[in-house]
Amino acid sequence: xxxxxxxxxxxxxxxxxxxxxxxxxxxxxxxxxxxxxxxxxxxxxxxxxxxxxxxxxxxxxxxxxxxxxxxxxxxxxxxxxxxxxxxxxxxxxxxxxxxxxxxxxxxxxxxxxxxxxxxxxxxxxxxxxxxxxxxxxxxxxxxxxxxxxxxxxxxxxxxxxxxxxxxxxxxxxxxxxxxxxxxxxxxxxxxxxxxxxxxxxxxxxxxxxxxxxxxxxxxxxxxxxxxxxxxxxxxxxxxxxxxxxxxxxxxxxxxxxxxxxxxxxxxxxxxxxxxxxxxxxxxxxxxxxxxxxxxxxxxxxxxxxxxxxxxxxxxxxxxxxxxxxxxxxxxxxxxxxxxxxxxxxxxxxxxxxxxxxxxxxxxxxxxxxxxxxxxxxxxxxxxxxxxxxxxxxxxxxxxxxxxxxxxxxxxxxxxxxxxxxxxxxxxxxxxxxxxxxxxxxxxxxxxxxxxxxxxxxxxxxxxxxxxxxxxxxxxxxxxxxxxxxxxxxxxxxxxxxxxxxxxxxxxxxxxxxxxxxxxxxxxxxxxxxxxxxxxxxxxx
Numbered sequence: 001x002x003x004x005x006x007x008x009x010x011x012x013x014x015x016x017x018x019x020x021x022x023x024x025x026x027x028x029x030x031x032x033x034x035x036x037x038x039x040x041x042x043x044x045x046x047x048x049x050x051x052x053x054x055x056x057x058x059x060x061x062x063x064x065x066x067x068x069x070x071x072x073x074x075x076x077x078x079x080x081x082x083x084x085x086x087x088x089x090x091x092x093x094x095x096x097x098x099x100x101x102x103x104x105x106x107x108x109x110x111x112x113x114x115x116x117x118x119x120x121x122x123x124x125x126x127x128x129x130x131x132x133x134x135x136x137x138x139x140x141x142x143x144x145x146x147x148x149x150x151x152x153x154x155x156x157x158x159x160x161x162x163x164x165x166x167x168x169x170x171x172x173x174x175x176x177x178x179x180x181x182x183x184x185x186x187x188x189x190x191x192x193x194x195x196x197x198x199x200x201x202x203x204x205x206x207x208x209x210x211x212x213x214x215x216x217x218x219x220x221x222x223x224x225x226x227x228x229x230x231x232x233x234x235x236x237x238x239x240x241x242x243x244x245x246x247x248x249x250x251x252x253x254x255x256x257x258x259x260x261x262x263x264x265x266x267x268x269x270x271x272x273x274x275x276x277x278x279x280x281x282x283x284x285x286x287x288x289x290x291x292x293x294x295x296x297x298x299x300x301x302x303x304x305x306x307x308x309x310x311x312x313x314x315x316x317x318x319x320x321x322x323x324x325x326x327x328x329x330x331x332x333x334x335x336x337x338x339x340x341x342x343x344x345x346x347x348x349x350x351x352x353x354x355x356x357x358x359x360x361x362x363x364x365x366x367x368x369x370x371x372x373x374x375x376x377x378x379x380x381x382x383x384x385x386x387x388x389x390x391x392x393x394x395x396x397x398x399x400x401x402x403x404x405x406x407x408x409x410x411x412x413x414x415x416x417x418x419x420x421x422x423x424x425x426x427x428x429x430x431x432x433x434x435x436x437x438x439x440x441x442x443x444x445x446x447x448x449x450x451x452x453x454x455x456x457x458x459x460x461x462x463x464x465x466x467x468x469x470x471x472x473x474x475x476x477x478x479x480x481x482x483x484x485x486x487x488x489x490x491x492x493x494x495x496x497x498x499x500x501x502x503x504x505x506x507x508x509x510x511x512x513x514x515x516x517x518x519x520x521x522x523x524x525x526x527x528x529x530x531x532x533x534x535x536x537x538x539x540x
Contacts (some may be wrong), residue, residue, distance in 0.1 A: 038198030044159045049086055057086050064091065064101055076108035088120045092164060095128040102137075115141070115149075115156040122157060123164035126173055134170070138177040150178075150186040154193055168199045175201045179209035182216065197231065200426070203229075205239050210243045219247045238264070242274045249282035257282050273299070277309045284317030289326070292317055306337070312344050319352025324361075327352055334395045343369070347379045354387025359396075362387045376407065380412045389422025397422055413444040420450055424457040429466060432457050448479050455481060455489070464492030468501050472508070480514045 026515060049057050056078060063072045064087065084105055091097050102121045105112050118141055125134040141153060157170055171194045178187035187209055206229055213222040226244050229236065236244075241260055248257035261279050264271050276299045285290035292314060299306050311334040318327035331349060334341060346369040353361040364383055369376060381400055388397040397419060404411060416439035423432035432454055439446060446454075451474045458467035467489050474480065486509065493502040 039196050041161055041197055042159055043162045045163060046085055046089065049082070053083060053086075057083055057090075061087055061090055064097065069104070072104070073108065079105060079109045079112040081112050081114045081117060082116050085120060088117060088124070089164070090449060091392075092120070092124045095124050095130060098124045099130075099133060115152055116160060119153070119156040120162045120164055122170050122173065123160060123166035126170040127165075127167045129169075131169070131173055134173045135177050138174060139181065142177070142183070143182065144336055146393045148182075150189070155189060158197065169202075171199050172201045172205050176205035176208050177429055179205060179212050179538075182212045184209075184213070184221070190443055191228075200232055200234055203234055203240060204235055205242065207237070207239050210240065210247075214243060214246060214250075217250070219251045224249070228328075236267070236269075238269050238275065241267075241269065242272075245275065245278045245282070249278065249285070254282045254286055254288075271302075271304070273304055273307055273310070276304060277307075277313060280310060281313050282443055284313055284320070287317075287321060289317050289321065289323070306339070308334075308339055308342055308345065310418075312338055312342075312348060313347060313354070316348050319348055319355070322352075322356055324352050324356055324358065341369075341372075341374065343374055343377055343380065344363075346374060347377070348388070349381060350380060350383035354383050354390065357387070357391055359384070359387035359391050359393065378404075378409050378412055378415070381409065383410070383417060385415060386418040386421075389418050389425070392425055394419075394422045394424065394426065411442065411444070413439070413446065413450075416442070417446060417450045420446075421453055424453045427457060427460055429454070429457040429461045431461055433470070440473075445477065448474075448481075449495075451477075451479060452485070457484060459485075459488055459492065462492065462496075464489055464496055465498055465501065468493060468498070468505065471505070475508055486514070 048054075058074070060072060060079075060083070061074055063069075063075070069531070087101065088098060091101065098121060102113075102117070105117070108272060122137060124135070125131070142149070142225050154174065155173075157174065161170070171190070175187055175190045175194065178184075178190055191201065191209075207224070210222050210225065213219075213225070222243070226236075226247075229240070241264055245257040245260050248254070248260065257279060261271060261275060264275065276295060280292045280295050283289070283295065294307055296310055296314060299310070311330055314330045316326045318324070318330065327349060331341070331345070334345070346365055350362040350365050353359070355366070366376065366380065366384055369380070381404055385397045385400050388394070388400065400416070401411065401419070404415075416435060420432045420435050420439070423429075423435060436446065436450075436454055451470060454470045455467045455474075458464065458470065471481070471486075472491060480486070486505070490502055490505055493499075493505065494504075
């Protein structure tokens, strides 16, 4: 998806910040009265019906208000967009009947619906605060619509706004729907069109837009949009500021996130558990674990209880640094405070202990989680298998793999990679290669680290033909090992008389533009090991 910067955002002053202000803007609903002069809202009217149109509308309206659907069905083929619009105008005070009629037309005579009839029902629903129903209709319009539908839809809503005596929330619903559907270009255009006519979205809709941007990791645009919110005096709430903090943390600007957190109280906003958790996550990613723990302790002082997310984040931070002892202390505190550990808690700890070579502790945690009724997933088993393989306990690891069938879990790429690493550590390249082939047959594909482990194992066992086979698969995946590994394989193939494979390796390296610097493509010839080594050295 192609994302663009908001128009005008590049000219925003960098000094825009969340500071309280005594100058409060005056609002009429969402109609903002600012120093600028908004474009006047157009006042279009619908021509009065005459003749057959008037007679038909009177009859159909009578059947409708008397809920005589059978008689209305007999008239369905004679409906036109013009007649539908007039009936919608007559019944707009009854939003239930309006929606029933709108849906009836959609079923009986869909050709009678236009963007104008859709805009009319949107006005009726939003005036009566039926926002979910309005958003469902908007979604139905946008699904499978043409590229220019968005512009036409805004105009249709705008031109019927005064006619339907509508509410500014109709534009807010449009903006929010685009945000939820991650149609960022349309949402941006709608935001600025709204502003041109003196409307602004609610903070809830702005939050939906910020959330969608962060889901797609568009931190830069999320922060730019927040600055525009501040400039337009859309007052943020705690959810807005939590997302702003998250955006700063993701962009590596932890000090900015800390600043936002500190300014919350100045704005009269009390940080919630998500506020603290966001900043704790930022500290943990930076390795600032002491500050993370201090912030956790501050939560209780300020009447905010740490939850499972808080503890999981801290445990992850300590495990990432290899500080499993401290992670265990946090885990113990979690249980003392009656915060139930979940699957993520146990998986994080199991992986942490596996990385430091303590598979026994990982196994005890696994048994504990089963006793406590916490469901193990594939990540649990992968952590256990990885820990066992790192310690060379490949038989126990194989037993854990058999357990996967019993719990209806399927091995994934990480499972195979762990098993392969275990066999490579034992210099069992043949078994590692068999696991690799099983991995591919299972539609699991190795990463660069797994390929490098396999090639290294083959090279250690002087099986350069096996290393060459894995290397060719690696090339097919558009990956390549380091230059010294390529040279080692080439050298080994030459020494063991596999000249044709050495030549093929040269061709593949040339084709992939990965020829090591100074590596000559001289055709290898059979010679004694001493002469071969000398010739190879001259080619470098």
